[in-house]
Amino acid sequence: MKNKILNIISSSAEYISGEEISNKYGVSRTAIWKHINALKQEGYQIESFPRKGYKLIQRPDILLENEVLTNLNTSKWGKEKFYFLNEVDSTNNYAKKLASEGKPEGTVIVAEEQSAGKGRLSRKWISAKGKGIWTSFILRPNILPNFAAQITLVMAVGMIKALEKNLGVSAKIKWPNDILINDLKVCGILTEMSAEIDRINYVIVGIGLNVNQSNDDFPDEIQDSATSLKICLGKEIKRVQMLQVILEEIEKVYNLYLEKGFSEILDEWKNNSCTLGQEVIVKMPKEIIEGMAIDIDSGGCLIVKDKENIIHKIIAGDVLV
Ligand code: BTN
The missing domain is CATH 3.30.930.10 (Bira Bifunctional Protein; Domain 2)
Structure with missing residues (x-):
């Protein structure tokens, strides 16, 4: 019901009266008021005026x-x-x-x-x-x-x-x-x-x-x-x-x-890589490898060629450029 109320007030640029919402969804005015308060608690800015009703002023930028x-x-x-x-x-x-x-x-x-x-x-x-x-x-x-x-x-x-x-x-x-x-x-x-x-x-x-x-x-x-x-x-x-x-x-x-x-x-x-083609230092738990980052293989491993032309296949580590 809370979402229905939100939808009806957000689809109107004007005030929507409690009576209109109540007739549309068959809920009491008190229930509507409670849902409106819950929406305000979540961060929706809603104006309410006696005899005019409710108007949505601003939606929150919350990932609801x-x-x-x-x-x-x-x-x-x-x-x-x-x-x-x-x-x-x-x-x-x-x-x-x-x-x-x-x-x-x-x-x-x-x-x-x-x-x-x-x-x-x-x-x-x-x-x-x-x-x-x-x-x-x-x-x-x-x-x-x-x-x-x-x-x-x-x-x-x-x-x-x-x-x-x-x-x-x-x-x-x-x-x-x-x-x-x-x-x-x-x-x-x-x-x-x-x-x-x-x-x-x-x-x-x-x-x-x-x-x-x-x-x-x-x-x-x-x-x-x-x-x-x-x-x-x-x-x-x-x-x-x-x-x-x-x-x-x-x-x-x-x-x-x-x-x-x-x-x-x-x-x-x-x-879109900024690693490939760079001289890199790769820190791993037990060793550090320095060389040129030349490729990524089909398993997602980084391929590094060091100064002795030895190819290293790195599964996990930290790259320092
Ligand atoms: C990294 O760069 O080390 C990975 C960071 C990943 C952070 C996200 S935040 C959402 C998700 N929940 C977590 O505890 N971690 C990931």
């Missing part, structure tokens, strides 16, 4: 189900199941629970704030309230587990397309899955999987996109390496619209990957 699903142009993503959480430890952890309960591919989880956001290699991901897009998706791809690393690259290509389409921003991908603007990190992707030897149960893709932070919002230790869309573009960015475009672009790229395979996506990844 109703906001994100209105005019969302996907076939499955977000529409299967959508979970909005005010606060959670990590949307990836929440998604794992839902996936193990059997929730389908295309399920989307978003949180306004994460108290224990996770990054790659057991790092923390700072996820301040309302400043970014902290989201996870459940996938159930019919591929062998040893190809799962491709999914991260597929998602990175989707993110590049979404940033270009929504904001005209030309971002770059730093292997394996950092999205950079002006050489600073604006987005990270964390892919986790549950699988048996020959079958994937589910893949969770978590995306953290810095949207409306100022430089001071980042902790000192990442101020020199992190950025946000607001810092890059000099204006506040609407998170709802950004998430809609992300879901649309990622669904398209993912479907293309499932239908046509990895090679087309890999080409796009390479075209």
